[in-house]
Every structure is written in structure tokens, then in C-alpha cells.
Amino acid sequence: MPTRHRALIILALLIGVSLGSVFLALVVGSIPVPVAEVFAALLGGPDEMSANVVTSLRLPRALAGFACGGLLALSGALLQVLLRNPLADPYILGISGGAGVGAILSILFGLGVAGISGAAFAGALAAMLVVFGLAHGDGSWTQTRLLLTGVIVAAGCGALVALILSIAPDHQLHGMLFWLMGDLSQAANPGLTLCALAVVLFVTLPFARELNLLARGSDTALALGVRVGALRRGVYLVASLATAAAVAQAGSIGFIGLIVPHLVRLATGNDQRLLLPASVLAGGSLLVVADTLARTLIAPQQLPVGVLTALIGVPVFLFLLARDSRLNTRLNR
Amino acid sequence: MSVGIGSRIFCRDLDLELHAGERLAILGRNGAGKSTLLSVLAGLRAPQAGEVRLKGAAYAELGPRQAARVRGWLPQSRNDAFASTVLETALVGRHPHLDRWGWESAQDAKIVRQALVAVGLADFEQRDIQSLSGGERQRLAIATLLAQQPELFLLDEPLAYLDLKYQIAMLALFADAARESGAAVAMVLHEPALAWRFCDRVLLVFGDGRCECGPTVEMLNTERLSDLYDYPLRVFEHDGQLCLIPR
Numbered sequence: 001m002p003t004r005h006r007a008l009i010i011l012a013l014l015i016g017v018s019l020g021s022v023f024l025a026l027v028v029g030s031i032p033v034p035v036a037e038v039f040a041a042l043l044g045g046p047d048e049m050s051a052n053v054v055t056s057l058r059l060p061r062a063l064a065g066f067a068c069g070g071l072l073a074l075s076g077a078l079l080q081v082l083l084r085n086p087l088a089d090p091y092i093l094g095i096s097g098g099a100g101v102g103a104i105l106s107i108l109f110g111l112g113v114a115g116i117s118g119a120a121f122a123g124a125l126a127a128m129l130v131v132f133g134l135a136h137g138d139g140s141w142t143q144t145r146l147l148l149t150g151v152i153v154a155a156g157c158g159a160l161v162a163l164i165l166s167i168a169p170d171h172q173l174h175g176m177l178f179w180l181m182g183d184l185s186q187a188a189n190p191g192l193t194l195c196a197l198a199v200v201l202f203v204t205l206p207f208a209r210e211l212n213l214l215a216r217g218s219d220t221a222l223a224l225g226v227r228v229g230a231l232r233r234g235v236y237l238v239a240s241l242a243t244a245a246a247v248a249q250a251g252s253i254g255f256i257g258l259i260v261p262h263l264v265r266l267a268t269g270n271d272q273r274l275l276l277p278a279s280v281l282a283g284g285s286l287l288v289v290a291d292t293l294a295r296t297l298i299a300p301q302q303l304p305v306g307v308l309t310a311l312i313g314v315p316v317f318l319f320l321l322a323r324d325s326r327l328n329t330r331l332n333r
Numbered sequence: 334m335s336v337g338i339g340s341r342i343f344c345r346d347l348d349l350e351l352h353a354g355e356r357l358a359i360l361g362r363n364g365a366g367k368s369t370l371l372s373v374l375a376g377l378r379a380p381q382a383g384e385v386r387l388k389g390a391a392y393a394e395l396g397p398r399q400a401a402r403v404r405g406w407l408p409q410s411r412n413d414a415f416a417s418t419v420l421e422t423a424l425v426g427r428h429p430h431l432d433r434w435g436w437e438s439a440q441d442a443k444i445v446r447q448a449l450v451a452v453g454l455a456d457f458e459q460r461d462i463q464s465l466s467g468g469e470r471q472r473l474a475i476a477t478l479l480a481q482q483p484e485l486f487l488l489d490e491p492l493a494y495l496d497l498k499y500q501i502a503m504l505a506l507f508a509d510a511a512r513e514s515g516a517a518v519a520m521v522l523h524e525p526a527l528a529w530r531f532c533d534r535v536l537l538v539f540g541d542g543r544c545e546c547g548p549t550v551e552m553l554n555t556e557r558l559s560d561l562y563d564y565p566l567r568v569f570e571h572d573g574q575l576c577l578i579p580r
Binding site: 001002084085086206209210212213215217219220222225226269270271273 | 421425428477
């Protein structure tokens with residue numbers, strides 16, 4: 001039986017893991033910084049080169065990674081409930097496709113980092129509005145219709161991205177591919193994304209028990225006093241904005257949004273009151289660790305973190321799939 | 334009120350009042366509009382004309398949460414997308430009684446366990462709902478409804494998937510709820526004989542806009558039931574029970 005006590009213990013553990021992952025990201029890197037100096041730098045210590053690396057390079061990047069991972073995992077968890085589909089992820093409804101078109105176009109036209117983020121966010125919003133408008137066309141709102149509309153819009157955006165890639169000049173291709181695979185190396189200003197994460201979590205948590213009911217079907221939810229229509233629109237909006245915020249910061253990092261909610265669900269059960277905050281913490285930690293690996297594995301060269309999340313995510317997911325019969329029955333339906 | 338979908342009217346000028354402790358059976362052919370009528374009564378769909386009042390208040394005045402504390406609705410179909418235990422599923426029925434940040438208390442768990450005992454699922458608490466049989470899943474839905482503790486039960490085919498023993502047991506359960514805690518029960522049934530045995534009144538929905546409501550003993554006869562099901566029947570009483578024989 002779900003109890004608040006158990007939820008708080010699990011969340012406390014995950015907060016510990018999150019702090020640990022950020023600390024790892026501060027210590028590890030191509031320039032070795034001793035643990036004592038990391039602490040000194042965090043507390044505003046002497047202005048040495050190593051302190052500078054920690055506070056102005058590694059810390060913003062780790063925080064941005066945490067925020068993006070948290071947003072993606074939360075968005076994935078929300079969409080899995082909204083679509084009542086365990087295979088849903090933040091990109092399934094075309095959000096990343098729209099963001100991709102915006103970002104690639106802005107790279108093509110030579111805009112800076114801020115311009116790319118802005119264009120990605122605008123593209124994500126545009127995709128969101130198109131999907132919402134089309135799926136909601138006749139006033140009905142079924143999961144299948146929403147899902148199909150999203151998948152088709154995503155496919156269209158994918159074709160546009162491929163088109164731009166094929167005509168883009170060679171010297172821009174590298175940047176475009178890194179963006180498409182998801183990359184945190186440009187993340188210098190995590191404040192906005194962290195704020196987005198806090199706001200999204202703050203907005204969704206009061207509705208967590210109603211989301212539990214929604215996951216059991218709209219009939220059940222309606223009969224038990226949930227305003228299903230309003231809740232669904234709200235969830236769609238919040239999940240889309242969360243995805244857009246993450247994608248604008250770091251490109252389309254895959255697998256976090258699909259796999260983290262499943263990992264947390266397998267470990268703690270499907271109670272959204274625990275699942276949503278736990279997914280945020282686990283998703284953030286996982287992305288921070290993956291990004292630390294991405295910039296150290298073949299240092300000084302960097303890998304796009306999206307490649308690593310997929311490389312970690314695929315075997316873990318396949319392992320779980322083979323091992324856990326509960327997940328199997330869920331996917332077989 | 335009138336109930337329909339689009340241009341099709343199922344019930345025209347229906348005037349229905351259900352009192353505490355009363356049990357009403359809704360009978361009719363497939364697609365006659367029984368479920369639509371029930372969802373209108375549950376406040377989930379607006380009537381085409383007229384209104385539904387719950388203890389004197391319209392659904393709009395009550396709001397969904399308050400309404401869910403008064404009336405419970407057993408939907409016809411269930412499909413579970415995610416794994417969950419039987420206990421967690423039945424606990425969902427306590428939702429309208431918890432505040433926004435509330436978690437289920439020991440008291441809620443006690444109510445839910447009693448409901449599981451009542452439907453014969455006491456030993457199933459930790460079972461995954463996706464491993465239940467159709468009848469077990471149906472009884473779990475009834476337990477969830479009992480845990481909600483409404484004053485008005487609206488049951489859409491409560492006997493679906495149930496074997497003979499549990500058909501009678503579930504109807505007896507709702508009869509007890511009506512007698513002991515004064516709950517009102519309206520249920521869509523396909524067995525006139527069970528309606529005869531367990532209900533005070535019957536509402537016949539003919540599907541062409543005609544509705545007839547009256548005491549069970551007066552309504553369930555050869556002529557009306559043959560008309561209702563569009564099939565010749567022989568209806569007679571035996572040992573105080575109703576018997577139907579299709580000709």
C-alpha cells in the first residue's frame with residue numbers, strides 16, 4: 001500500500017544520489033581537481049584556474065544536465081499517463097521534431113547559441129500547437145487520435161530535418177548532428193531550465209493522485225470526480241513545455257524520457273505522487289552521469305551525451321524487458 | 334428529461350425519481366440507450382432536455398468531487414494499461430474522500446479491505462490486476478465502487494463476466510447496501526428474472542424514445558417483455574420467482 005512515509009524515504013535517497021552525481025561531475029574531468037579544491041571553489045575559495053573550471057564550466061553544465069534530465073523524465077512520465085501507453089516518450093508527439101527543424105534552420109542561418117535555443121523552443125511550441133489543434137479538431141480527444149497526429153507530425157519534421165541536412169554546407173553538419181543527438185557542451189546558463197523544472201514539478205504534483213486515476217482510464221477518473229478534459233489538456237501543455245525547455249537547452253537527448261519512468265516504476269510502483277518527483281531526481285542524475293562520461297571517455301574530445309544515454313539506455317531497457325514479467329505483460333497488451 | 338445521442342432519442346419525457354433504499358432495474362435491448370441513460374444519471378453526459386438532480390442539487394452546482402462522494406458509477410468496460418495490485422486498485426475508490434495532498438490512511442485501507450472481503454477477493458490483495466480473470470476483475474471494480482461509499486449506486490451491467498454464484502452474491506450485496514445503509518441502486522440488467530427478485534421498480538427502455546417505469550410485479554409480464562426484447566417470450570411465476578422461456 002502506498003504511504004507517504006515510504007515515498008519520503010525513497011525521495012530522500014534519490015536526493016542523495018542526485019547530489020552525488022553532481023559532485024561526481026564537478027570532480028571528474030580532463031583537468032584533475034582534488035575533492036578539497038572542489039569544496040573550496042564551491043564555497044567561493046581562491047580564484048585559481050581549477051576553481052574556475054569547477055564553478056564556471058563544470059557546475060553550470062552539471063546543473064543544466066540535471067534540469068534537462070529531470071524535465072525529460074517528468075515529461076515522459078506524464079505522457080505515459082496521458083496516452084496510457086508505456087511506450088510513450090517526450091518526443092512521441094513531435095515536440096523534438098519541431099524543435100529540431102527550428103534549431104537546424106537557425107544553425108543553417110548562422111545564429112548563435114541563444115538563437116538556436118530560441119528557435120528550438122519556438123519550433124517545439126509550433127509542433128505542440130499543430131498537434132493539439134489537429135488532434136482536437138472535432139472536439140473529441142482520444143489517445144489514439146492524439147498519438148497518431150503526434151507521430152505523423154514527428155515524421156514530417158524528421159523529413160524536413162533530413163532535407164536541411166542534405167543541403168547544408170559541410171562545415172555546419174557537425175554542429176547540426178551534435179544538436180540532433182543531444183549535447184550539453186553549449187549549456188552555459190542553467191538558471192532558466194532549472195526554473196522550468198521547478199515550475200513544472202510545482203504545477204504537476206498537486207494533481208498527482210488525479211493522474212493515478214487518469215492512468216486507470218478516463219471512465220474511472222470521471223466517475224471518481226476528476227475533471228478529465230481539463231486535466232488532459234493541462235498535462236499535454238505541461239509535458240510539451242517541459243520537453244521544449246529541455247530540448248531548447250540541450251538538443252534532443254533520447255531515452256531519458258522513456259527509460260527513467262520505467263526504471264522508477266519497476267522500483268517503486270506506479271503511484272504518480274512518488275513516480276513524478278522520483279523520475280525527476282533519477283532522470284537528472286542519470287543525465288549528469290552520462291554527460292560526465294561523455295566529456296571524459298575520449299577527452300579532450302567530447303561525445304554528444306544523447307549517444308551515451310542511448311548506449312546506456314538500450315541494454316538496460318532490453319535487460320529489464322527480458323527479466324521483468326510485469327513489464328512484459330504490460331507491453332504485450 | 335430526454336436522453337439521446339445526436340438526432341437519436343432513447344428516452345423522451347422521462348420523469349424518474351429514485352429514493353434512498355430503492356432498487357431500480359433498467360432493462361432493454363442492446364443499443365437501446367441504457368448505458369447512455371445511466372451516464373446521464375451519473376452526470377457524465379448532459380441530457381438533451383431537462384436536468385438531473387442529486388439530493389436536490391444539479392451536477393453543475395455540486396462539482397465533480399462532491400458528486401463523486403454521493404454517487405458511484407460502475408462503467409461497463411475496463412482496460413488496464415499499467416500493472417497494479419488489487420489493493421492499490423480498490424484504494425482508488427477512496428479518492429473523492431481524500432484532500433489534495435492526502436494519502437490513504439489506515440482507515441481507508443480498512444474500508445477497502447472490507448470491500449474486498451465482500452466481493453470474495455480477500456486473498457487477492459497483492460495480485461497483479463492483469464493476471465485476474467474477467468469475473469475477478471469485475472468483482473474488483475465492484476469492490477472499488479463499494480470503497481467509494483456512495484449513497485447512489487449506478488451500475489452498468491454489474492453482472493457481466495460473473496458466474497451464477499457471484500451474480501446472486503453481488504445483487505444481494507447491493508440489496509444489503511440499500512436495506513442497511515439506505516443506498517439507492519439503479520442497475521442495467523439483462524436478466525428480468527433477477528430484476529424481479531432483487532429490484533423494487535423497473536424502467537423499460539424500448540430504444541425508440543418510449544420509456545416505461547413502474548413496480549417490478551406490474552411491469553414484468555409476457556406482453557411487455559416480448560415487446561421490449563422484440564422476441565416472443567412466455568413469462569410465468571413459479572415459487573415466487575419469475576421464469577422466462579423464449580419461444
